[in-house]
Amino acid sequence: MKVLIPSALRSYTERSQTDAQGATLAALLLDLDRQYAGIRFRMIDEQDHIRRHIRIFVNGTQVTDLAQPLAESDEIIIVQALSGG
Amino acid sequence: MATPKKPAARKTPAAKRRTIVLVATRKGAWLFHGDAARRTWKADGPHFLGHVISHMVLDPRDGKTLLAAAKTGHLGPTVFRSTDRGRHWKEAAQPPAFAKAADGSGRTVDHTFWLTPGPASEPEVWYAGSSPQGLFRSTDGGVNWAPFSSINEDPQFREWMGTAQDGTPDGPKLHSVIIDPRDARHLYIGMSGGGVHESTDAGRTWKTLLKGLDVVEGFGFDPAQPTFHDPHCIRICPSNPDRLYQQNHCGIYRIDRPSDTWVRIGKAMPKKVGDIGFPMVVHPRDDNTAWVFPMDGSGVWPRTSPDGKPAVYGTHNGGKTWQRMDAGMPKNQAWWTVKRQAMAADQADSVGLYFGTTSGELWLGRNMDQKAGQRWTCIARNLPEIYAVETATI
Numbered sequence: 001m002k003v004l005i006p007s008a009l010r011s012y013t014e015r016s017q018t019d020a021q022g023a024t025l026a027a028l029l030l031d032l033d034r035q036y037a038g039i040r041f042r043m044i045d046e047q048d049h050i051r052r053h054i055r056i057f058v059n060g061t062q063v064t065d066l067a068q069p070l071a072e073s074d075e076i077i078i079v080q081a082l083s084g085g
Numbered sequence: 086m087a088t089p090k091k092p093a094a095r096k097t098p099a100a101k102r103r104t105i106v107l108v109a110t111r112k113g114a115w116l117f118h119g120d121a122a123r124r125t126w127k128a129d130g131p132h133f134l135g136h137v138i139s140h141m142v143l144d145p146r147d148g149k150t151l152l153a154a155a156k157t158g159h160l161g162p163t164v165f166r167s168t169d170r171g172r173h174w175k176e177a178a179q180p181p182a183f184a185k186a187a188d189g190s191g192r193t194v195d196h197t198f199w200l201t202p203g204p205a206s207e208p209e210v211w212y213a214g215s216s217p218q219g220l221f222r223s224t225d226g227g228v229n230w231a232p233f234s235s236i237n238e239d240p241q242f243r244e245w246m247g248t249a250q251d252g253t254p255d256g257p258k259l260h261s262v263i264i265d266p267r268d269a270r271h272l273y274i275g276m277s278g279g280g281v282h283e284s285t286d287a288g289r290t291w292k293t294l295l296k297g298l299d300v301v302e303g304f305g306f307d308p309a310q311p312t313f314h315d316p317h318c319i320r321i322c323p324s325n326p327d328r329l330y331q332q333n334h335c336g337i338y339r340i341d342r343p344s345d346t347w348v349r350i351g352k353a354m355p356k357k358v359g360d361i362g363f364p365m366v367v368h369p370r371d372d373n374t375a376w377v378f379p380m381d382g383s384g385v386w387p388r389t390s391p392d393g394k395p396a397v398y399g400t401h402n403g404g405k406t407w408q409r410m411d412a413g414m415p416k417n418q419a420w421w422t423v424k425r426q427a428m429a430a431d432q433a434d435s436v437g438l439y440f441g442t443t444s445g446e447l448w449l450g451r452n453m454d455q456k457a458g459q460r461w462t463c464i465a466r467n468l469p470e471i472y473a474v475e476t477a478t479i
Contacts, residue, residue, distance in 0.1 A: 008159045038176040042160035045193040046182035053159040080159040 001072055003032065006080040009043070012036035020076075025056065026066035028076065043078065055079040104431045105170075105477045106439055107151075108447060109138035112469035114153055116171055123437055123449065126464045132171060140426055142200045143170065143477035144226075146208050152227045154197035154213070162196045164213070166227045170479075179229040181213050181221040183237055192217055192237075199426070201262040204269045214259035218246045218276050220288070233288050236274075242291075245279040245311040253277050260425065261319035265326050273329070275319045280311035281331070297347035299335040318365040318425040325372035330404075332365035332377055332425070339404050350404025354379070358391050358398070358409075364428035368436060373403045374454055376410075376430075376438060378423040389420040397428075397438065397461075399453060410453060413461035421446075426473035433478070441471030 003020050005013045013036050020035065022028030026048075033040035043054045048066060050056060056063050057077040058070065070076075106117040106126070115130030132138075136155040144150040151171050156162040164177040183192045194215045203210025213221040213230060220233040236242045236259075246257060258277040265271035270287040273294070281294040293311055300306040306313040315334035322328040327342040330350075337351030337360040351360025361382030368374035376399045381387045390396070396411035421442040428440040430453075438450040445468035452458040 006159075008157060037178065038163065038180075041180060041182070042163065045161060046185055047189045047191050047193055048185070049189065049193070051159075051161050 001028070001070065001074050001076060003028070003076040004078065006078055008080045009039055009078065012039040012042075022070055024066065024070060025058070025063060025068040025076075028070055029066070053081045055081050102433070103479050104433065104437065105143065105479060106429075106431075106447065106449075106464075107141045107143060107473075107475040107477065108441055108465075108468065108471060109141045109153065109426075109473035109475075110441075110445070110469040110471050111137050114138040114141050115465075115468065117447065117465060123431075123433070123451075128465065129171065132174070133165065137196065138472065139196055139198045140200045140473045140475075142202060142475050144202045144211075145477065146202060146205055148477070148479050150226060152200050152211065154200055156196045162194050162215075164197055164200075164227055164230070177223075177228055177230065179231075181215055181219070181230040182232070183219055184232055184234065192219070194219065195256050197221075198258045199260045199262055201264065204264050204266055207269050210269075212262040212264070212272075214262050214274065216256035216258045218257050218259040218279065220259055220262065220274060222288070235284075235288055235291065236282075242279070246276065247278050247312060261316065263319060263321045263329070265321070266323065267326055273319060273321070275316035275331075276311070277315055277317070278312065280314035281316050281319060282311075294340075294345060294347075296345050297340075297349065298331075298333060298338065299349065301335065317363045320365050320367045320375070322367050322372035324368075324370050328372045328403075330365050330367055330375045332362050334361070334382075336360045337362075337365070337377055337404065348404075350400070351377075353400075353405060354398060354407050355409075358396075359383075362423075363388075363425040364423055364440070365425075366428050366430050366438065368454055369430060369432050371401075371454065374399065374401050375404070376400075376428070376453065378428055378440060380422060387420075388422050390422075393418050393420050395419045395421045397440070397450060397453070401454075401456060408456070410450065410459045411461070412459055413450075414448070424472055426475075427471050429474050429476045431476040431478060437476075439474050439476060441468070441474040443470045445469055445471060447471065447474070 020031040104119045108115045113131035113134040118127045139154045141153040151167040153165045163180040165174045199214035201212040209226045211223045219237040221230045261275035263273040272284045282291045300313040317332045319331045331338040336349045338347040340347045354360040362379045366376045381391045398407045431437045436454040438453040447465040
């Protein structure tokens with residue numbers, strides 16, 4: 001499915017949009033990490049929480065639970081939230 | 086303990102040796118390459134523009150491998166690694182991270198704060214200290230990092246660490262990870278909330294090393310409790326690993342092992358200046374010579390140069406007396422802060438001393454190991470806030 005990548009993470013993907021697979025958000029993030037090693041830990045901490053200044057939207061709705069089911073037609077948007085100067 | 090072996094003879098003639106100053110800042114990292122005379126400096130950077138770089142260290146064992154501890158405002162922490170002195174970088178496969186708690190309630194590394202290359206006998210080993218406070222080790226040159234459960238998950242250590250609110254404004258730090266060059270199993274660590282600790286079994290068990298250290302007066306704090314201790318920076322003398330110096334929240338100290346008692350050598354500092362500060366630097370070959378950068382620890386703790394008059398103070402006799410070394414620095418209205426990792430000495434025959442300020446200036450002091458002729462020169466301005474300064478000789 002389509003995943004939009006924020007500028008802060010494009011050093012990994014080298015593009016603003018990529019494709020990844022997964023039946024859940026957790027699985028999709030693992031697939032992203034398989035393609036772009038290291039990208040997941042920059043977004044998700046070691047306790048499996050989404051980091052404070054990262055937001056993830058599925059079809060325009062913010063998601064905070066990595067167990068969120070995904071469908072092939074979903075669009076995932078990863079956003080870098082405000083983090084100061 | 087055994088007398089340290091003499092260092093192996095250098096392959097590079099002294100006249101051809103070069104110093105690199107590694108500068109880690111709040112907005113990226115720079116390498117300043119000096120000529121043989123340390124007169125001209127070529128800036129290489131920024132590396133990782135926009136990243137908060139807490140520490141950058143060149144591995145003295147191979148002279149090529151660089152590690153940089155990084156995070157950004159948005160992204161989680163990581164460690165970048167170069168094997169060609171910064172031409173190319175690759176991210177660690179497993180950066181320092183705490184163990185995952187089954188219910189997700191475990192701690193998370195905010196940033197890796199301190200990097201220490203292992204001893205010569207363990208060429209692939211590195212140690213890292215983090216904020217919140219944790220200790221990590223890599224056995225593959227910094228590619229994969231594993232946590233020390235003997236500290237990170239130990240209930241007693243966790244109690245001594247307190248919460249994130251008990252630390253410095255940017256978070257409590259585990260720092261000053263020191264390995265005895267004679268014995269890879271002999272470690273020291275400092276905790277910005279939690280005191281000084283020592284292990285003689287490679288970190289399996291630890292004991293406190295607090296005797297002689299003062300705590301903040303007037304509140305009835307028990308000096309035997311690690312919670313009340315705030316070491317700022319600890320250094321071991323390469324020429325005499327039985328001697329360590331410490332800049333603490335409550336003074337400047339020296340310890341000569343096997344004694345387990347620190348001696349407050351900062352009492353010999355001028356009363357008007359005091360003995361509060363962040364960095365502590367030791368001479369690479371003379372265990373009687375060390376330097377500090379005093380700060381104002383009065384009132385609300387401005388943490389700036391006392392009275393706006395910056396100076397390094399040096400001792401050539403193990404702290405019995407201190408000499409003000411400020412020639413070339415501004416005489417007044419210079420409200421600098423030099424952080425705990427932001428001062429370092431090089432390895433040259435005539436030792437150069439370097440410090441970086443929170444206002445983005447990088448300074449070089451010449452003849453700092455002499456009793457006269459010291460002189461400071463600013464070698465870079467307008468950098469972001471400097472967090473750490475290290476040197477490397479190639």
